[in-house]
Amino acid sequence: xxxxxxxxxxxxxxxxxxxxxxxxxxxxxxxxxxxxxxxxxxxxxxxxxxxxxxxxxxxxxxxxxxxxxxxxxxxxxxxxxxxxxxxxxxxxxxxxxxxxxxxxxxxxxxxxxxxxxxxxxxxxxxxxxxxxxxxxxxxxxxxxxxxxxxxxxxxxxxxxxxxxxxxxxxxxxxxxxxxxxxxxxxxxxxxxxxxxxxxxxxxxxxxxxxxxxxxxxxxxxx
Amino acid sequence: xxxxxxxxxxxxxxxxxxxxxxxxxxxxxxxxxxxxxxxxxxxxxxxxxxxxxxxxxxxxxxxxxxxxxxxxxxxxxxxxxxxxxxxxxxxxxxxxxxxxxxxxxxxxxxxxxxxxxxxxxxxxxxxxxxxxxxxxxxxxxxxxxxxxxxxxxxxxxxxxxxxxxxxxxxxxxxxxxxxxxxxxxxxxxxxxxxxxxxxxxxxxxxxxxxxxxxxxxxxxxxxxxxxxxxxxxxxx
Numbered sequence: 001x002x003x004x005x006x007x008x009x010x011x012x013x014x015x016x017x018x019x020x021x022x023x024x025x026x027x028x029x030x031x032x033x034x035x036x037x038x039x040x041x042x043x044x045x046x047x048x049x050x051x052x053x054x055x056x057x058x059x060x061x062x063x064x065x066x067x068x069x070x071x072x073x074x075x076x077x078x079x080x081x082x083x084x085x086x087x088x089x090x091x092x093x094x095x096x097x098x099x100x101x102x103x104x105x106x107x108x109x110x111x112x113x114x115x116x117x118x119x120x121x122x123x124x125x126x127x128x129x130x131x132x133x134x135x136x137x138x139x140x141x142x143x144x145x146x147x148x149x150x151x152x153x154x155x156x157x158x159x160x161x162x163x164x165x166x167x168x169x170x171x172x173x174x175x176x177x178x179x180x181x182x183x184x185x186x187x188x189x190x191x192x193x194x195x196x197x198x199x200x201x202x203x204x205x206x207x208x209x210x211x212x213x214x215x216x217x218x219x220x221x222x
Numbered sequence: 223x224x225x226x227x228x229x230x231x232x233x234x235x236x237x238x239x240x241x242x243x244x245x246x247x248x249x250x251x252x253x254x255x256x257x258x259x260x261x262x263x264x265x266x267x268x269x270x271x272x273x274x275x276x277x278x279x280x281x282x283x284x285x286x287x288x289x290x291x292x293x294x295x296x297x298x299x300x301x302x303x304x305x306x307x308x309x310x311x312x313x314x315x316x317x318x319x320x321x322x323x324x325x326x327x328x329x330x331x332x333x334x335x336x337x338x339x340x341x342x343x344x345x346x347x348x349x350x351x352x353x354x355x356x357x358x359x360x361x362x363x364x365x366x367x368x369x370x371x372x373x374x375x376x377x378x379x380x381x382x383x384x385x386x387x388x389x390x391x392x393x394x395x396x397x398x399x400x401x402x403x404x405x406x407x408x409x410x411x412x413x414x415x416x417x418x419x420x421x422x423x424x425x426x427x428x429x430x431x432x433x434x435x436x437x438x439x440x441x442x443x444x445x446x447x448x449x450x451x452x453x454x455x456x457x458x
Contacts, residue, residue, distance in 0.1 A: 018290035086352035152336040
């Protein structure tokens with residue numbers, strides 16, 4: 001065997017310590033959600049829930065969108081945790097696209113109704129959505145980043161984009177509980193736009209956030 | 223060896239000039255067929271490696287390694303290193319032995335750093351091969367970057383041909399003067415400079431050998447270097 005490789009092998013054996021095995025992606029996603037939901041509830045309480053929340057809970061359209069947002073967040077988290085486990089089928093990255101499609105379809109249908117009835121008359125800017133989603137998604141995003149760094153950075157950009165989608169999806173779920181904006185067109189542009197923008201930004205930060213934690217040359221040679 | 227693909231691509235236009243269409247078409251067909259055959263062979267080899275290694279021992283060894291069993295880890299590494307080397311060699315035929323060993327070491331270190339992600343319920347070899355393929359891709363990117371930005375030269379010029387430049391170099395590396403200045407240093411400073419600067423020992427190693435504390439070694443080497451500088455400048 002090559003001497004340098006032999007040295008590396010010896011070093012790896014010398015530095016071997018017991019490790020805590022990572023739970024399965026679905027268990028980790030459940031743990032992430034269990035940490036994120038209380039924070040989202042706290043933010044909703046601090047920002048004070050919207051006055052018509054009880055009525056909205058019986059609105060089928062609102063509920064479909066909220067459930068789709070939550071499931072998008074959860075499936076994106078499962079997919080993100082699966083992409084850091086070597087040997088997993090990479091097609092799992094497509095998992096959140098089904099609930100995302102339901103979410104988009106529901107918003108799209110509402111948009112069509114608005115556009116055919118009033119056109120763009122009711123469209124206005126709503127810059128509150130982006131910082132609000134960031135506020136609600138901060139703790140879930142940080143938790144996600146910490147949890148992702150324990151895995152293997154096989155596809156860093158895809159992994160962080162999925163993590164970002166999970167946090168932003170959860171953020172949007174929380175936002176709609178205190179932000180009284182229900183026009184599908186506005187929700188599609190400002191809220192979904194913010195979610196997709198945050199997903200894109202997280203994806204771009206992939207290589208910065210997730211790197212192989214390798215030994216330095218001194219450790220190798222030691 | 224690294225320049226071979228470049229040479230081949232430079233020769234190609236000459237061949238094309240003699241029999242433009244037929245040669246180019248044949249070359250394309252041949253290279254396409256070769257590429258396809260190589261990929262197919264790689265895939266078959268990969269699959270057979272996974273099948274051969276579908277031996278529960280590897281799973282058990284890795285499971286034991288996760289609990290900190292160094293003996294099991296040693297067995298595991300001894301088993302997988304030759305397989306990984308063969309895999310890297312088959313997929314990176316254009317690399318030299320040293321570069322193949324570099325990639326192999328990267329794969330081993332990467333595997334070590336993410337060993338917590340292995341689930342004993344799943345087969346070991348696909349887990350390891352996923353890491354290996356990822357590191358191979360990274361290694362390929364690194365190699366491509368290096369090939370694009372670095373120029374290979376047979377011999378690096380040590381100094382400039384100009385006399386004025388050489389006189390400056392020689393004055394700085396006046397070995398006789400340096401030896402004399404070293405012998406004039408107080409023993410502790412000399413010892414510190416010898417260990418830390420000439421023998422390139424770490425502070426901890428030097429402290430263990432000399433019996434001095436790390437702090438006093440730092441002070442001694444700092445004063446020693448200052449004294450040497452002063453002595454050499456005075457001599458000039």
